[in-house]
Amino acid sequence: MKLDTIIRGGRLVTASETTRTDLGIAGEKIVAIGKDLARGAVNGATVVDAGGRYVIPGGIDVHVHLELPFCGTVSSDDYDSGTRAAACGGVTTVIDFAIPYGEESLQQAVDNWHARAEGKACVDYSFHVAITKWERHKKEVKKMFDQGLPTFKQFMIYEKEGWQSDDAALYEALETLSGLGGMLLVHAESSRVLDLLIERHHKPAEMKKHGAYLHTITRPNFVEAEAIERVIHWTRVTGGRSFIVHMSTAEGADLIKNARNDGVNILAETCAQYLVLDDGLFAQKDGHLYATCPQLKKPADQKRLWAGLRDGEVCSVSTDTCTFTRKQKSMWEGDWTKIPMGMPGLETLLPVVYTHGVRKRRLTVNQFVDKCCTTPARTMGLFPRKGTLAIGSDADIAVIHPTLARKVDFKNMQTHCDWSPFQGWPLAGFAEHTFCRGRQIVRNYKFVGRNGYGQFLPRSLT
Numbered sequence: 262m263k264l265d266t267i268i269r270g271g272r273l274v275t276a277s278e279t280t281r282t283d284l285g286i287a288g289e290k291i292v293a294i295g296k297d298l299a300r301g302a303v304n305g306a307t308v309v310d311a312g313g314r315y316v317i318p319g320g321i322d323v324h325v326h327l328e329l330p331f332c333g334t335v336s337s338d339d340y341d342s343g344t345r346a347a348a349c350g351g352v353t354t355v356i357d358f359a360i361p362y363g364e365e366s367l368q369q370a371v372d373n374w375h376a377r378a379e380g381k382a383c384v385d386y387s388f389h390v391a392i393t394k395w396e397r398h399k400k401e402v403k404k405m406f407d408q409g410l411p412t413f414k415q416f417m418i419y420e421k422e423g424w425q426s427d428d429a430a431l432y433e434a435l436e437t438l439s440g441l442g443g444m445l446l447v448h449a450e451s452s453r454v455l456d457l458l459i460e461r462h463h464k465p466a467e468m469k470k471h472g473a474y475l476h477t478i479t480r481p482n483f484v485e486a487e488a489i490e491r492v493i494h495w496t497r498v499t500g501g502r503s504f505i506v507h508m509s510t511a512e513g514a515d516l517i518k519n520a521r522n523d524g525v526n527i528l529a530e531t532c533a534q535y536l537v538l539d540d541g542l543f544a545q546k547d548g549h550l551y552a553t554c555p556q557l558k559k560p561a562d563q564k565r566l567w568a569g570l571r572d573g574e575v576c577s578v579s580t581d582t583c584t585f586t587r588k589q590k591s592m593w594e595g596d597w598t599k600i601p602m603g604m605p606g607l608e609t610l611l612p613v614v615y616t617h618g619v620r621k622r623r624l625t626v627n628q629f630v631d632k633c634c635t636t637p638a639r640t641m642g643l644f645p646r647k648g649t650l651a652i653g654s655d656a657d658i659a660v661i662h663p664t665l666a667r668k669v670d671f672k673n674m675q676t677h678c679d680w681s682p683f684q685g686w687p688l689a690g691f692a693e694h695t696f697c698r699g700r701q702i703v704r705n706y707k708f709v710g711r712n713g714y715g716q717f718l719p720r721s722l723t
């Protein structure tokens with residue numbers, strides 16, 4: 262068979278095994294896996310030497326926000342810089358959230374997000390559809406499935422943004438989606454208690470004293486835990502399928518574990534920042550930069566989330582990329598409720614999880630692939646096209662050096678961000694080479710892809 266590219270001599274890693282072998286690509290697909298594909302005449306195939314490297318499936322970040330109007334500004338990474346960053350981090354698929362604003366329909370939101378991505382995306386992409394007004398939006402749900410969009414999102418907070426869903430909306434959305442074979446993603450925080458705590462602490466003296474640490478004071482762990490309990494309850498009674506996004510607490514992991522043991526069809530992801538950063542950062546100079554929602558928690562939560570990744574109650578790691586520059590973050594002027602919430606992450610997802618998971622022996626290299634590539638593809642209806650190295654799968658591949666660490670410096674990165682939560686950290690696991698559907702988009706750590714190459718991925722969960 263004529264091969265276009267041979268990745269030679271690497272250690273191929275899937276969620277279940279590691280094998281020293283070659284991999285052959287023809288067109289957009291993996292067509293051969295075996296020893297010595299590059300022996301003798303290679304018939305014009307490009308040979309990429311992966312000796313001493315891991316060859317892994319491209320990462321799948323199922324939680325990103327690109328060019329998101331939020332907190333009175335617009336997040337600064339768009340489909341150009343955001344997907345370049347993804348490529349350099351070895352991520353070949355991103356799933357964003359199409360969110361209706363004001364009275365917009367679901368269709369308008371989806372059309373808006375298609376317009377943001379088309380012609381710009383350098384890696385493949387899809388969308389979750391955010392339901393912000395259930396009574397208006399419910400009639401459109403079936404139509405979304407017909408467009409390859411089977412995953413929806415509801416927010417239990419963000420009343421001011423007009424995004425909030427109440428329990429009736431959660432209940433009926435779970436019921437409806439379960440009949441159609443869909444899944445509901447939920448931002449789970451207890452809004453009334455959160456609002457009360459914010460109001461209680463929103464005082465000049467407290468802001469002067471605590472600064473950005475008021476995020477921690479007003480969002481104790483029970484704010485997330487109570488909301489997750491409610492989602493578990495509604496998922497159980499409807500027989501629906503739900504997915505807790507950006508879970509950040511030990512209590513959340515315990516609840517998900519018990520619910521799954523009881524047969525409730527619920528999954529939960531965490532994000533890289535909750536595994537390696539803690540709320541002690543708010544006390545530092547520029548601590549406000551780290552404000553994200555939910556906010557960073559404690560080392561004990563990190564420990565529980567790593568254990569959850571190993572044991573299964575935390576199914577995957579994403580980034581919740583929502584980038585704001587220093588200038589945008591400076592809008593806070595000492596009031597924590599005005600900090601645009603979110604941080605960059607796409608370029609550092611695999612390096613952070615690889616370095617702090619695999620290198621620190623918290624995860625095996627196969628678990629790393631499972632949590633960042635295979636399970637995200639499975640849960641979001643992309644497997645086996647994406648998320649694995651198998652004959653017939655898309656040739657979405659990252660080649661990473663197992664030990665060589667590169668120092669994070671936002672100045673050398675693709676993100677439109679003038680700071681990094683991991684600035685100066687030595688991280689192994691950056692993509693030396695990345696392929697997306699057979700095309701090389703990163704070579705020797707340099708982006709060589711092009712805007713518009715990334716394709717929309719219609720999905721189905723059944």
Ligand code: URP
Nearest residue numbers: 448553554581583602603
């Ligand atoms: O702070 C964050 N995470 N911004 C994005 C919106 C959300 O809640 O995911």
Ligand code: ZN
Nearest residue numbers: 448506507554
């Ligand atoms: Zn959220």
Ligand code: ZN
Nearest residue numbers: 324325326581
């Ligand atoms: Zn988010």
